[in-house]
Amino acid sequence: MKFLGYDKVLCLSPHPDDVEYSMLGTIIKCHDTFFTVLCLTGGGTKCLKGSCTNSGKDVDRRQEVLNCWADAGISNVEVIFSDCQYLEDKDRDPGWISYLEENYIKESNYDCLMIPPQHDSQFEHRFVNQLGAGLLRHHAISIVEYQTPSTLNSWNANTFVIIDSEYNKKTKCLMNFKSQLKKSYFLEQAFDSFHINFQCVKKRLNKVEQYRIVEFFMKDKK
Numbered sequence: 001m002k003f004l005g006y007d008k009v010l011c012l013s014p015h016p017d018d019v020e021y022s023m024l025g026t027i028i029k030c031h032d033t034f035f036t037v038l039c040l041t042g043g044g045t046k047c048l049k050g051s052c053t054n055s056g057k058d059v060d061r062r063q064e065v066l067n068c069w070a071d072a073g074i075s076n077v078e079v080i081f082s083d084c085q086y087l088e089d090k091d092r093d094p095g096w097i098s099y100l101e102e103n104y105i106k107e108s109n110y111d112c113l114m115i116p117p118q119h120d121s122q123f124e125h126r127f128v129n130q131l132g133a134g135l136l137r138h139h140a141i142s143i144v145e146y147q148t149p150s151t152l153n154s155w156n157a158n159t160f161v162i163i164d165s166e167y168n169k170k171t172k173c174l175m176n177f178k179s180q181l182k183k184s185y186f187l188e189q190a191f192d193s194f195h196i197n198f199q200c201v202k203k204r205l206n207k208v209e210q211y212r213i214v215e216f217f218m219k220d221k222k
Helices: 016-031 061-072 092-103 123-135 167-174 188-194 198-202
Strands: 007-011 034-039 077-081 110-113 142-146 161-162 208-215
Touching: 007 016, 007 092, 007 167, 016 034, 016 061, 016 142, 016 161, 016 167, 016 208, 034 061, 034 092, 061 077, 061 167, 092 123, 110 123
Parallel strands: 007 034, 007 110, 034 077, 110 142
Antiparallel strands: 142 208, 161 208
8 A cells, every 4th residue: 555656755754753643654554655754853942041951862762763663663664863953953944955955855756745734833843844845846746744743723634544453553653752651642532532533433434644735746657
């Protein structure tokens, strides 16, 4: 099974766990699509003048990402980490856009770019969303937004991947994010509700991951 019929998909993850929380079930299910997960930061927000008392530096969140995928035990994913600890380490344009275009877009033949939603309460998710259009201004690559725990109610999904069979495995894999387990979105009730869509439940589809297609190109396959 392929994700939207695509061969290669690039997933931009602003922080460790964003892509895993949002679309791990899809990546497991769509084993005939190859996914590159590019984690842009080491997690956390840069402190201003030492004002932060806990920036998360004592936790290797990148290792939690690797542990999660090791538990998933699948071969259709590649995990890459940028050399930045914070998004502020590069400017949006030309910094991040040039970096991503030169290293991942020009020669990689991706069919689709996955990004967090524009309608998101987390400002760094919105920052990464804004990279999409500028990054692909010269490239016929589809853009798809993935739902995050901080996605706003004003965002409307138009694509659903049923992960009833993958849900338990996803839950187990995400337990590797030990630094995040006390966050509200990791509570069992919140985690369950994240994967429920009323219209899907009416169709007896219990667990889904939700997406919004922003721009879609159906390419010829040789």
